[in-house]
Every structure is written in C-alpha cells, then in structure tokens.
Amino acid sequence: DPKIIQKPKYLVAVTGSEKILICEQYLGHNAMYWYRQSAKKPLEFMFSYSYQKLMDNQTASSRFQPQSSKKNHLDLQITALKPDDSATYFCASSQQGINNQAPLFGEGTRLSVL
Amino acid sequence: GEQVEQLPSSLIVQEGASVLINCSYTDSASVYFPWYKQEPGKRLQFIIDIRSNMERKQTQRLTLLFDKKTKHLSLHITATQPGDSAIYFCSASMANYNVLYFGSGTKLTVEP
Numbered sequence: 001d002p003k004i005i006q007k008p009k010y011l012v013a014v015t016g017s018e019k020i021l022i023c024e025q026y027l028g029h030n031a032m033y034w035y036r037q038s039a040k041k042p043l044e045f046m047f048s049y050s051y052q053k054l055m056d057n058q059t060a061s062s063r064f065q066p067q068s069s070k071k072n073h074l075d076l077q078i079t080a081l082k083p084d085d086s087a088t089y090f091c092a093s094s095q096q097g098i099n100n101q102a103p104l105f106g107e108g109t110r111l112s113v114l
Numbered sequence: 115g116e117q118v119e120q121l122p123s124s125l126i127v128q129e130g131a132s133v134l135i136n137c138s139y140t141d142s143a144s145v146y147f148p149w150y151k152q153e154p155g156k157r158l159q160f161i162i163d164i165r166s167n168m169e170r171k172q173t174q175r176l177t178l179l180f181d182k183k184t185k186h187l188s189l190h191i192t193a194t195q196p197g198d199s200a201i202y203f204c205s206a207s208m209a210n211y212n213v214l215y216f217g218s219g220t221k222l223t224v225e226p
Contacts, residue, residue, distance in 0.1 A: 042203070042219050050212065056212050056213050090158065097212050098214055102163050104159055105159075
C-alpha cells in the first residue's frame with residue numbers, strides 16, 4: 001500500500017508542451033522533495049519544501065516549478081518541455097528535515113519527451 | 115557542492131558471498147549518510163544510515179562503516195541472496211540543508 005503516490009506512472013509529451021507531475025504523501029510528513037534520475041545523472045536533487053515553503057532549489061531552469069497546494073502535496077510543473085527533460089522524476093518525503101530521517105521515495109513518474 | 119563517489123560501479127557474485135561497496139564524499143560538513151537500494155523500475159528503498167558521530171552501524175546482514183578523517187564509508191553485505199540484486203546508492207547531506215547528494219550507484223548482481 002503505497003504511502004507516497006505519484007501520478008501518472010508514465011508520461012509521454014511532445015517538445016514544447018507543458019506537463020504537471022503529481023505527488024501526494026499520506027505519511028503526515030512535513031518535508032517533501034523532488035529528485036530526477038536519468039542516464040546522464042543518476043540521482044539529482046531538484047527541490048525541497050518544508051511546511052509548504054521552498055527550502056532548497058538546485059534546478060537551474062525556471063521551466064521547473066514546484067507547486068504545493070496542500071501540506072501533503074508537492075506537484076511539479078514543467079513547461080516548454082525538451083527531449084533532455086526525459087527522465088524518471090521521484091517525489092520523496094520525510095517527517096522533518098533530511099538530517100533527522102532518511103526520506104522515503106515514491107515510485108516515480110517516467111517522462112519521455114519526443 | 116558535495117560530491118559523492120561510489121566504487122565499484124558493478125559487482126557480480128555468487129549467492130552466499132560477501133560484498134563491499136565503497137563510498138567517498140568531499141565536503142567535511144556532511145553529517146548524515148543514508149543508503150538506498152533500487153530494484154529495476156522500482157522506487158528507492160532506504161536500507162541503512164549512519165551519522166558523522168558514529169563509526170559503525172549494523173542491521174541484520176548489513177554493516178556500515180564510517181571514517182570521518184578519510185571521508186569514506188563502506189557497506190558490507192554478508193550472505194548475499196538473489197533478492198539482494200539491485201543498484202545500491204550512497205548519499206550524503208549537510209547540516210541545515212535539505213539536500214541529499216547521491217553517488218552514481220553500484221549495481222550488484224547475485225547469481226544463484
């Protein structure tokens with residue numbers, strides 16, 4: 001019974017389009033994160049949120065925008081998609097910050113940009 | 115930023131063997147080191163962690179050693195089983211930052 005739900009599991013998009021990746025966690029955690037995994041960079045940190053506020057951002061491009069409408073939601077909007085954006089995007093969460101508890105990861109959304 | 119390196123990149127062993135996965139990091143400010151396991155097409159699964167004020171941690175068949183002076187960790191897995199086949203990731207985080215830096219992974223294959 002997955003406690004971190006990512007939707008959709010698979011996503012195919014055309015270059016230049018916009019997509020939203022959904023993440024919900026039912027663990028009561030206060031911190032949420034996005035990571036990206038591709039052939040070029042195995043696991044790359046993107047964003048961290050704590051109590052719905054952005055804490056860390058290591059994504060150079062403004063085409064990636066996290067959105068937190070509720071405490072247990074952290075969606076990822078990607079605009080002007082490029083083939084290089086093709087990757088698996090993992091959402092994760094932890095009770096508090098990372099140094100208190102290792103984040104738990106969702107099953108990922110596999111994005112292919114044609 | 116922090117850089118985490120893992121060696122070897124892949125390992126193939128026979129069931130029952132022990133394996134050692136090495137990990138090194140660059141930033142002395144890193145204080146927390148969780149390890150994860152990822153089976154093909156699956157999510158990352160937390161397996162063991164250690165903090166910089168510890169030297170050793172053991173759970174069942176996993177032993178994690180930490181050397182703060184050399185900035186080096188090693189994960190020892192004993193009595194391997196085919197179900198241990200996966201990619202193992204070392205990671206590091208610094209105090210007051212909610213960022214995990216990952217190594218490139220070690221692909222372990224355990225043959226029956």
